[in-house]
Amino acid sequence: MRRIDMRKVLYTSLVIAVLCSCGKNNEPEPVPPTPPATGLPEPPAEMNANNAFCVDYFTDLKDKDSYFASRDMSMAKNHILGEEGKKAVMFFFDRMDFTVGTETPLLKICKDNNVWPLFAQQEPTGKQVTKGCGIITKTAISDFDGIYDSDVFLGGADIHIQTGIPGRTTIYTGRIDKIAQLDEIFSKKRVKLSDDAVIVGRVKNGLEKELEQKVEAQCCRSFISKGNEGWSLYVISPPEYVCRSAESKKAVNLDYYRITIEKIKL
Amino acid sequence: MTKKLRFVTAAVALLFCLNSFAGDGKLRVMSYNLRFGELASMTEIGSYIKSLDADVVALQECDWDTHRERAPKQNGVKFINELAQETGMFGIYGKTIDYRGGYYGIGLLSRYPIVRSERVFLPNIGKKEQRAMLIADIQLPDGQIITYICTHLEVSSAELRLEQVKFIQKKVKSIKNPVFLAGDMNAEPDSPEMAFLRKGWDDLTNRELTYSTMKPSMKIDYIYSRKGNGVKLLETRVCKERLLSDHFPVIADIEME
Numbered sequence: 150m151r152r153i154d155m156r157k158v159l160y161t162s163l164v165i166a167v168l169c170s171c172g173k174n175n176e177p178e179p180v181p182p183t184p185p186a187t188g189l190p191e192p193p194a195e196m197n198a199n200n201a202f203c204v205d206y207f208t209d210l211k212d213k214d215s216y217f218a219s220r221d222m223s224m225a226k227n228h229i230l231g232e233e234g235k236k237a238v239m240f241f242f243d244r245m246d247f248t249v250g251t252e253t254p255l256l257k258i259c260k261d262n263n264v265w266p267l268f269a270q271q272e273p274t275g276k277q278v279t280k281g282c283g284i285i286t287k288t289a290i291s292d293f294d295g296i297y298d299s300d301v302f303l304g305g306a307d308i309h310i311q312t313g314i315p316g317r318t319t320i321y322t323g324r325i326d327k328i329a330q331l332d333e334i335f336s337k338k339r340v341k342l343s344d345d346a347v348i349v350g351r352v353k354n355g356l357e358k359e360l361e362q363k364v365e366a367q368c369c370r371s372f373i374s375k376g377n378e379g380w381s382l383y384v385i386s387p388p389e390y391v392c393r394s395a396e397s398k399k400a401v402n403l404d405y406y407r408i409t410i411e412k413i414k415l
Numbered sequence: 416m417t418k419k420l421r422f423v424t425a426a427v428a429l430l431f432c433l434n435s436f437a438g439d440g441k442l443r444v445m446s447y448n449l450r451f452g453e454l455a456s457m458t459e460i461g462s463y464i465k466s467l468d469a470d471v472v473a474l475q476e477c478d479w480d481t482h483r484e485r486a487p488k489q490n491g492v493k494f495i496n497e498l499a500q501e502t503g504m505f506g507i508y509g510k511t512i513d514y515r516g517g518y519y520g521i522g523l524l525s526r527y528p529i530v531r532s533e534r535v536f537l538p539n540i541g542k543k544e545q546r547a548m549l550i551a552d553i554q555l556p557d558g559q560i561i562t563y564i565c566t567h568l569e570v571s572s573a574e575l576r577l578e579q580v581k582f583i584q585k586k587v588k589s590i591k592n593p594v595f596l597a598g599d600m601n602a603e604p605d606s607p608e609m610a611f612l613r614k615g616w617d618d619l620t621n622r623e624l625t626y627s628t629m630k631p632s633m634k635i636d637y638i639y640s641r642k643g644n645g646v647k648l649l650e651t652r653v654c655k656e657r658l659l660s661d662h663f664p665v666i667a668d669i670e671m672e
Contacts (some may be wrong), residue, residue, distance in 0.1 A: 249504070260500055268528055290508075293532040294533075304531075
């Protein structure tokens with residue numbers, strides 16, 4: 150009968166035990182996902198107020214009625230001409246629908262004032278009513294630029310904004326209810342969106358994350374202010390611009406967002 | 416049975432009406448030189464334009480916040496804003512020069528949204544008054560996009576006008592939509608400038624005199640349709656019902672194919 154070498158058994162058991170314990174932790178540690186390398190430099194942590202500008206975007210982020218269906222448009226006029234309005238370079242009125250042959254709120258607001266009305270439609274032209282976004286600028290607009298097809302509508306104006314970094318900026322507005330619309334926008338406005346164009350608008354709830362990813366993949370910056378009643382506010386900007394905030398505000402009963410955007414030197 | 420027949424007849428009639436509203440391809444286009452509002456208020460001009468029921472209107476001699484001695488009632492008035500409000504149409508403005516504390520230029524009214532617009536300066540040789548073309552892309556209810564251009568050509572030099580029409584002709588080459596050119600051309604139909612234009616454009620107006628309203632002696636206001644637009648002219652006229660400017664407006668009813 151062979152004698153059992155207890156020392157060998159002990160060593161073997163120890164080795165097996167060690168191997169087994171190692172095996173338990175052999176699964177790789179969860180690694181935090183690495184963001185895709187877009188080459189987008191981080192904006193400075195602190196905002197330089199001299200290079201910042203504001204736009205006021207009037208919306209309830211619901212898309213239920215024309216904005217002034219139950220609101221007093223004289224408040225909007227007061228806002229634009231008042232102290233608060235002085236801080237903004239452009240005003241957007243989401244769902245300021247246009248009805249052919251009637252006095253539109255957009256023109257009523259602009260009447261007798263040195264401001265310029267523009268309109269960016271949000272759906273194909275209707276025979277009588279067309280849904281859209283009223284735009285009011287404080288300076289003469291020579292060019293109004295946009296995209297229009299059966300599904301994608303984008304409209305905006307090129308203005309000179311006085312900041313520490315000289316140059317013109319085109320501010321567009323557009324509504325995103327299908328993520329594929331962004332492909333069309335980037336395909337048609339790639340040059341401007343990589344240079345001097347900013348888009349403000351609303352995106353359908355549920356598409357916010359995809360919007361952020363798509364914009365990042367295009368080497369642009371995005372900013373989302375989440376809404377919970379169907380739509381969120383978004384801002385898309387080129388690398389040389391960054392949206393610092395979208396503060397939800399009220400001018401009496403007019404809901405609006407004051408969007409602060411900074412031009413940055415990279 | 417009678418009820419059914421009535422229902423079917425009503426449905427067919429309704430469908431017919433809807434069809435004729437939803438895009439029958441007909442369009443009324445217009446051009447009107449306003450003489451910087453010297454002879455009438457914007458309310459009068461707006462109400463006249465509205466009564467003419469045009470879909471797109473090219474406007475010349477439009478002020479923005481000027482202060483003219485010859486038109487004191489228009490001091491500080493922004494013509495396009497006022498007219499857009501009066502007519503319930505979309506309006507855009509193309510400034511050509513700074514003038515008397517404000518701007519002087521051209522404009523455009525449209526029943527349908529203007530999806531893109533651009534003001535382009537025309538060639539200016541010899542330090543004449545700067546002229547421009549205002550280009551607007553308009554989406555019609557049937558989805559079709561048309562490009563409507565308003566202009567007001569040089570008044571004193573035929574040579575420069577010819578340069579300007581050549582420039583316009585070159586500029587529109589890349590536009591794929593049906594293109595219309597309307598305005599005060601400051602040239603009569605038999606002039607070399609208009610003869611040049613007619614090589615590439617069909618005149619949608621007749622030979623009736625458009626200037627001046629007090630003593631008509633010239634035809635200088637036109638609406639052109641670029642050849643190949645697929646446009647059928649249904650009717651055209653010079654509107655002489657009211658004398659609100661030194662020009663009569665011109666109108667053309669067209670059918671888009």
